[in-house]
Amino acid sequence: xxxxxxxxxxxxxxxxxxxxxxxxxxxxxxxxxxxxxxxxxxxxxxxxxxxxxxxxxxxxxxxxxxxxxxxxxxxxxxxxxxxxxxxxxxxxxxxxxxxxxxxxxxxxxxxxxxxxxxxxxx
Numbered sequence: 634x635x636x637x638x639x640x641x642x643x644x645x646x647x648x649x650x651x652x653x654x655x656x657x658x659x660x661x662x663x664x665x666x667x668x669x670x671x672x673x674x675x676x677x678x679x680x681x682x683x684x685x686x687x688x689x690x691x692x693x694x695x696x697x698x699x700x701x702x703x704x705x706x707x708x709x710x711x712x713x714x715x716x717x718x719x720x721x722x723x724x725x726x727x728x729x730x731x732x733x734x735x736x737x738x739x740x741x742x743x744x745x746x747x748x749x750x751x752x753x754x755x
Contacts, residue, residue, distance in 0.1 A: 648699050653684055653692045655729065661702060662726055666715040701725065
């Protein structure tokens with residue numbers, strides 16, 4: 634086994650693991666660029682969960698380092714940053730959609746109520 638060998642599931646977990654990364658990708662899945670503050674606001678929609686600035690910045694940096702999102706700075710009167718999915722991030726969407734569909738089916742089977750304002754609505 635070479636040093637570059639890695640279990641595909643471990644690679645998947647490294648890329649998408651963590652409490653916030655999947656939610657961030659779901660927010661960006663509609664193809665719109667979003668400012669940091671808009672992402673933070675959407676993640677804070679659920680009263681039981683809030684994300685700190687430190688954790689959001691860390692999650693965004695990791696997604697950018699993994700090639701999943703773009704970070705674009707706008708040097709206007711007020712400097713701001715926007716995030717969007719890269720081509721690699723867009724290629725992950727069908728897999729993430731399939732995983733979400735699996736989760737919905739399992740949640741329905743267990744009589745749980747699937748609901749997400751960010752990425753899933755029926």
